[in-house]
Amino acid sequence: MADPKGFLNHGREVAKSRPVDVRLKDWNEVYVPGSLLPIISKQASRCMDCGIPFCHNGCPLGNLIPEWNDYAYREDWAAASERLHATNNFPEFTGRLCPAPCESACVLGINQPAVTIKNVEVSIIDKAWDSGDVDPQIPERLSGKTVAVIGSGPAGLAAAQQLTRAGHTVAVYERADRIGGLLRYGIPEFKMEKRHINRRIEQMRAEGTRFRTGIEIGRDLKATDLKKRYDAVVIAAGATTARDLPVPGRELKGIYQAMEYLPLANKVQEGDYVTAPITAEGKHVVVIGGGDTGADCVGTAHRQGAASVTQLEIMPRPGDERNAGQPWPTFPMLYKVTSAHEEGGERVYSVSTTHFEGDEDGNVQWLHLTEVEFIDGKLTPKPGTERKIPAQLVTLAMGFTGTDRDNGLVDQFGLELDERGNIARDADFQTNVPGVFVAGDAGRGQSLIVWAIAEGRSAARGTDRFLTGTSDLPAPIRPTDRALMV
Numbered sequence: 001m002a003d004p005k006g007f008l009n010h011g012r013e014v015a016k017s018r019p020v021d022v023r024l025k026d027w028n029e030v031y032v033p034g035s036l037l038p039i040i041s042k043q044a045s046r047c048m049d050c051g052i053p054f055c056h057n058g059c060p061l062g063n064l065i066p067e068w069n070d071y072a073y074r075e076d077w078a079a080a081s082e083r084l085h086a087t088n089n090f091p092e093f094t095g096r097l098c099p100a101p102c103e104s105a106c107v108l109g110i111n112q113p114a115v116t117i118k119n120v121e122v123s124i125i126d127k128a129w130d131s132g133d134v135d136p137q138i139p140e141r142l143s144g145k146t147v148a149v150i151g152s153g154p155a156g157l158a159a160a161q162q163l164t165r166a167g168h169t170v171a172v173y174e175r176a177d178r179i180g181g182l183l184r185y186g187i188p189e190f191k192m193e194k195r196h197i198n199r200r201i202e203q204m205r206a207e208g209t210r211f212r213t214g215i216e217i218g219r220d221l222k223a224t225d226l227k228k229r230y231d232a233v234v235i236a237a238g239a240t241t242a243r244d245l246p247v248p249g250r251e252l253k254g255i256y257q258a259m260e261y262l263p264l265a266n267k268v269q270e271g272d273y274v275t276a277p278i279t280a281e282g283k284h285v286v287v288i289g290g291g292d293t294g295a296d297c298v299g300t301a302h303r304q305g306a307a308s309v310t311q312l313e314i315m316p317r318p319g320d321e322r323n324a325g326q327p328w329p330t331f332p333m334l335y336k337v338t339s340a341h342e343e344g345g346e347r348v349y350s351v352s353t354t355h356f357e358g359d360e361d362g363n364v365q366w367l368h369l370t371e372v373e374f375i376d377g378k379l380t381p382k383p384g385t386e387r388k389i390p391a392q393l394v395t396l397a398m399g400f401t402g403t404d405r406d407n408g409l410v411d412q413f414g415l416e417l418d419e420r421g422n423i424a425r426d427a428d429f430q431t432n433v434p435g436v437f438v439a440g441d442a443g444r445g446q447s448l449i450v451w452a453i454a455e456g457r458s459a460a461r462g463t464d465r466f467l468t469g470t471s472d473l474p475a476p477i478r479p480t481d482r483a484l485m486v
Helices: 037-044 065-073 077-085 091-097 117-131 154-165 195-207 223-229 258-269 292-303 409-413 449-468
Strands: 146-150 169-174 210-213 232-235 255-257 284-288 308-313 346-349 351-358 364-375 378-381 387-390 393-396 400-402 436-438
Touching (some): 037 065, 037 117, 091 117, 091 195, 091 449, 146 154, 154 195, 154 449, 232 449, 258 292, 284 292, 351 378, 436 449
Parallel strands (some): 146 169, 169 210, 232 436, 255 393, 308 346
Antiparallel strands (some): 364 378
C-alpha cells in the first residue's frame, strides 16, 4: 500500500489553474502545465488501502485505483501506467473529462476530502507518454475476421482498439472529417487539447486499426452494404439527437443547438476557420441547460468575447454537500463550479423559458422566462415572476434523446429500439441483427465518457466471441448496469 499515514498527514490538493485573465486569451487547457507532479506522490499516498475499495464500484471500468496509487506514491511510473492501462484504453481522456464517480465512492470521502484519483490518473498517463512508456500493442497473429466500427467517439475507439489487439482487422467509420467524435468536436480545446486524441490515433494506426473519415453510414454508404463487407459491425454512433425547445420564437436566427455551436469553435483550433461562423463576440449569450455541455458553451463564449453570459437551469440549485437522500457511496448531485464558471457569467436556477423575442430582421434579441417550483411533483410556473433578459445568441444544451434516425442507419439495418429510443441489445451487446453489436450512448443513452469506454470494451468481448466462439477480452459491465445513484 501507499503511506499508511498518508491520509492523516496530507490534505487534498488539486491541479492549479492558470489565472482567468491569462487563459481567456488562448484555448489551451486551463491547468498549469506540470503543476501536479510536485504534489501527486503525496496525494497518491492518501489512498487508504481499504479492505473493500469502493472506488472500484464507483468506476464502471473497474480501474485498479489502489494499485496505481501505490505505484504513483513510489514514483514507479511505468508500473503505474501498466496498471492503469489494464482496465482503461484512454486514461488521458478520462483523467481530463470524467466527473470522477470513483472519488464520490472513495472510502476516505466518508468523513474527509476524497483522494484526488482523477489527478493521479492524468499524472500517470502524461508521465507515461513523456517517458515513452505507451507503445503500440500489435497482435501476434491475425484472425482473418473483419469488423466495421461505426463512430469514433470513446466507445467506438475502445471497441476498435480491443478488437484490433485481439487480431481482427478493424475499420472505423466516422462521418466527420476527423477522428474523435464528440471528443474532437464536442469537447472544447480548453478542457482537452486535441493532441491527446491525435497521438492515440497514431498508436491505434500502428497497431493496425484503419480509419475512414467523411463517411456517414446510412447516407454515404448503406448499412446493408457495410454488413456484406464485414464479418461483424459495432455501432457506436452515439446519442446525437438533441433535445429541442419548442416555444414561440424558436425559429429566430441566433438560436442553436450546442452541437451546432461548439464544433465550429473547435474547427477554428484545427485551422479550418479564422473566425467561427457562429461566434459570441460582442453578444449577450444565454445558455439553456446547466450540465457540462452548457458549461462548455459558457467557456467558449467567454473566449470569443461575449458581452455577457447567462446560464439557465430549470431545476433548483444543488446543494454544496451530500444530502441524506444521496448517501455515500452514491454519486451525489452537488453544486459544481467548473473552470468556465470561474471565468464569469451568471447562473440562474429554477427558471423556464416561455418564448423568444426578435427584431425586425428575425434575429433573437430577448429571452422571456419565468421562475418555476415543484407543486405535487411537477415543475409549475410561479405567477408574477415573468421577466426578460437580453439574448443575441442562444445555445440549447439540454441533453440528447437518442441515436440519429434521420440518416437511415437504424432502419437500413432493421434494428429494434428499446422503450427509451436506444438501440436494443442482448447480454453480449448484440442487436436483434446477428453480427451487429452496439456500444456507448447509442445503446445506453446519454452517459459519461467512462461508461462509453466500458461499453466499448464490453461490446468488443461480445463481438470477439461471435467471431471466434470464445474471448479473453475483458467485459467490465453488462448492458443493464447503471451508475450507483439514488
